[in-house]
Amino acid sequence: MAAKKMGKIDNTKVDGSFISDGFSNLKQGPVKFRKHDGSDYHKEAVERLVTLPATTSDVGETLSAGHAKEKTENRKQLL
Numbered sequence: 001m002a003a004k005k006m007g008k009i010d011n012t013k014v015d016g017s018f019i020s021d022g023f024s025n026l027k028q029g030p031v032k033f034r035k036h037d038g039s040d041y042h043k044e045a046v047e048r049l050v051t052l053p054a055t056t057s058d059v060g061e062t063l064s065a066g067h068a069k070e071k072t073e074n075r076k077q078l079l
Contacts, residue, residue, distance in 0.1 A: 036042050
């Protein structure tokens with residue numbers, strides 16, 4: 001919940017059950033997990049987990065590609 005308040009995550013559906021509220025009766029755990037598993041909150045989180053890696057690139061690869069391009073351009077300038 002703190003990350004949501006600070007704007008670090010942009011989730012349209014936020015549920016405090018497993019983030020800040022929790023539950024104190026462990027016997028109710030399986031019931032709460034099943035309920036959460038079917039919720040829109042969980043479905044959106046899973047969708048983001050699946051689609052995010054496909055839509056973003058690795059920072060290391062991006063930096064490495066930029067560095068390689070810069071080295072090539074610098075060599076051309078020297079020659």
